[in-house]
Amino acid sequence: MIPQAPRAGGPPPALPLTALLVAAGALALAAAALAAHPAALATPVPTPTFLALTHTVTLGYVTLLFAGTLQQLLPVLLVTELALPRMGAATLPALATGSAAVVAGFALGFQPTALAAGGALVSLALWATAVQAVLTFARARRRDAAARGLVAATLYLALTVTLGFLLAAAPHVPALARFGYPVQLHLSVGLFAAFLLGIATAGQRLLAMFALAKRTDAFRLRLLTGMVHAAVAAELLQAFAHLPLHGVAAALLVAAGALQLWEVAALLRVRLRRRLEPSVQRYLWGHAFLPLTGLLALDGSRSAAGIALLLGFVVLSASGMQAKIASFLTWQARYASRSAQGTAPLLRDLLLPGVEPVTTAGLAAGAALASAAAATGSQALAVVAAALLLVGAWAQLTQTIAILYGRHRSTAAPSASPVSPRKENA
Amino acid sequence: MTPTMHALAPVADPDTVLAALGEVLDPELGIGVLDLGLVYAVQISGEAVAVEMTLTTPGCPLHGSIADAVEARLARVDGVGTVAVTVVWDPPWTPEAMSERARRALGFG
Numbered sequence: 001m002i003p004q005a006p007r008a009g010g011p012p013p014a015l016p017l018t019a020l021l022v023a024a025g026a027l028a029l030a031a032a033a034l035a036a037h038p039a040a041l042a043t044p045v046p047t048p049t050f051l052a053l054t055h056t057v058t059l060g061y062v063t064l065l066f067a068g069t070l071q072q073l074l075p076v077l078l079v080t081e082l083a084l085p086r087m088g089a090a091t092l093p094a095l096a097t098g099s100a101a102v103v104a105g106f107a108l109g110f111q112p113t114a115l116a117a118g119g120a121l122v123s124l125a126l127w128a129t130a131v132q133a134v135l136t137f138a139r140a141r142r143r144d145a146a147a148r149g150l151v152a153a154t155l156y157l158a159l160t161v162t163l164g165f166l167l168a169a170a171p172h173v174p175a176l177a178r179f180g181y182p183v184q185l186h187l188s189v190g191l192f193a194a195f196l197l198g199i200a201t202a203g204q205r206l207l208a209m210f211a212l213a214k215r216t217d218a219f220r221l222r223l224l225t226g227m228v229h230a231a232v233a234a235e236l237l238q239a240f241a242h243l244p245l246h247g248v249a250a251a252l253l254v255a256a257g258a259l260q261l262w263e264v265a266a267l268l269r270v271r272l273r274r275r276l277e278p279s280v281q282r283y284l285w286g287h288a289f290l291p292l293t294g295l296l297a298l299d300g301s302r303s304a305a306g307i308a309l310l311l312g313f314v315v316l317s318a319s320g321m322q323a324k325i326a327s328f329l330t331w332q333a334r335y336a337s338r339s340a341q342g343t344a345p346l347l348r349d350l351l352l353p354g355v356e357p358v359t360t361a362g363l364a365a366g367a368a369l370a371s372a373a374a375a376t377g378s379q380a381l382a383v384v385a386a387a388l389l390l391v392g393a394w395a396q397l398t399q400t401i402a403i404l405y406g407r408h409r410s411t412a413a414p415s416a417s418p419v420s421p422r423k424e425n426a
Numbered sequence: 427m428t429p430t431m432h433a434l435a436p437v438a439d440p441d442t443v444l445a446a447l448g449e450v451l452d453p454e455l456g457i458g459v460l461d462l463g464l465v466y467a468v469q470i471s472g473e474a475v476a477v478e479m480t481l482t483t484p485g486c487p488l489h490g491s492i493a494d495a496v497e498a499r500l501a502r503v504d505g506v507g508t509v510a511v512t513v514v515w516d517p518p519w520t521p522e523a524m525s526e527r528a529r530r531a532l533g534f535g
Contacts, residue, residue, distance in 0.1 A: 076487045209483050210454070212521075212532070272521050273455075274533035328487060331453055336491040340498030342449050346456045412456050 011071050011085050013329040017404060019068025019092045020326050024393075024400040026060030026099070027315070031393035034386045041373045041382040044303040052107035057310060058190065059099035059122060063157060065318055066198055067095055067129050069325055070154065074136045077147045077205055083135035091125040091132075098122035112172065119165035126158035145221040149201035152225060156193035156232070163189060182239030184246060187306065192253045193232050195314045200224055200260045203283065206321055207264065210280045211271035216263065224259040227252045250297070257290045277348060278356035283320030285364050289313040292368075296375060304375035311389070312367035319363060319396055326403045327351060335408070345408040352402045355395050362392025429465040436470040438505030443468060443475060446503045450495045454488060457531050459496065463523025466514065473507030475500050480519045489513060 030053055034040065040050045071092075075082045101118025105111045133154040137147065163186045170176040204221060207213065234249035264287055276284070289312025296305035327350040335344040366389030373381035429447075433440045447468070448460045459465055459479065467478040477496055481489055493511045500509045524532075 072487070079484065209486065212455075212482060272532055332491060335453075336494070339453060339491060339495040340450070340502070342451075344453065346451070346453050348456070412451055
């Protein structure tokens with residue numbers, strides 16, 4: 001049973017915690033399937049198996065994790081109550097079920113009923129989540145660059161799935177078929193406008209909290225968001241007006257990635273907490289894949305670049321924050337009421353020691369070798385990459401289960417005598 | 427930064443109140459709220475205790491939990507009847523407010 005506790009102004013933690021657990025399970029499942037079909041990495045062509053694997057990661061893991069986290073993160077970022085707080089109880093199960101149907105539809109060789117039903121369900125769930133984000137944003141007094149970017153990323157996520165849904169339907173619906181099959185639009189909106197922007201905005205605030213970093217200048221985040229908007233506009237014009245703007249979009253997205261690296265470096269420079277926790281380090285390791293993605297794309301290895309971006313940057317970054325968010329939500333649900341007695345464990349006590357480095361090493365090395373396998377076509381590299389990803393993904397699932405259900409003990413040092421007060425009037 | 431103590435005919439011992447406050451930890455950092463310099467002022471008036479405090483980051487997700495823990499811990503001190511905890515953002519928390527012990531624990535300064 002998922003830990004439950006009431007929380008004022010938001011949904012119970014059980015809801016996002018369930019989403020986080022299912023998402024971790026989806027990544028572990030994708031890694032197991034990849035280990036059974038490692039050739040998909042060496043020859044990344046859109047076969048049913050490859051698309052099923054890809055969508056298990058993008059929908060089953062990243063999107064479900066993002067949507068679940070939003071239920072708690074939006075009110076925190078916007079310092080307001082979540083709009084429609086009960087809606088997550090419908091949208092998250094719909095998203096999980098729809099994602100499973102889409103993956104099954106691909107795995108069964110483009111089975112149209114499963115793809116149509118799954119795509120419709122996922123689209124509805126994500127547009128409902130986007131509406132929830134916009135309504136929460138509308139009631140907030142504080143609307144900084146991170147909050148604006150996060151809401152935009154939510155809208156782009158819904159747009160990505162709807163585009164994918166419509167594109168998949170195009171071969172069967174003549175009215176849609178005349179638009180062709182602009183898969184590049186689907187990929188750019190999903191990987192950059194939804195995932196990069198979502199990680200940049202949510203990550204900026206979370207990294208600032210976990211590293212105790214003084215606020216950095218918001219111009220980078222504003223510029224990054226603007227570049228993503230411009231890139232999406234360019235891709236839309238390329239796809240539907242046939243204007244040759246793909247190069248412009250690619251240049252804007254590369255610049256957006258560079259801005260994200262600059263922002264993270266700026267935050268690390270002003271942090272007060274010198275020793276960062278292993279899960280926060282994993283979030284940072286993900287960013288090492290941004291320049292790798294650029295280099296592979298420049299080299300013309302577009303599939304390898306896509307794999308580096310998805311498995312390296314997106315999965316590692318999301319996975320790092322997942323451990324922090326899962327431990328925070330579990331602490332709220334199980335231990336917050338005990339903190340006054342001094343018996344509550346610390347957030348870090350909820351994690352199994354030694355597992356985080358295994359997760360980071362497995363996912364990071366696996367993503368690097370998977371990119372290399374895609375760039376070189378090496379089957380041997382693909383086998384090793386799949387094995388490493390399997391280790392990393394299952395370590396993460398183990399950690400998530402341990403956070404949610406483990407017996408945790410406090411390692412807090414006994415409190416020393418407190419500082420003396422300045423007595424003004426005794 | 428040390429908190430300002432304002433005591434008017436206190437029923438509870440001010441030092442005991444302060445010691446109880448020192449036991450409340452930030453669960454993310456594992457450091458007491460007093461050592462972090464989060465408590466700005468403590469006012470004891472008879473059996474009533476009022477605490478003015480802040481957090482390291484506005485919009486910190488642990489906002490409610492830490493304030494609730496301060497309130498619940500102080501309510502267990504002998505002589506304390508009512509407790510009111512107010513979280514303020516002005517003046518904002520700065521690292522200079524931390525004690526030497528907290529700085530060492532964070533590997534800072």
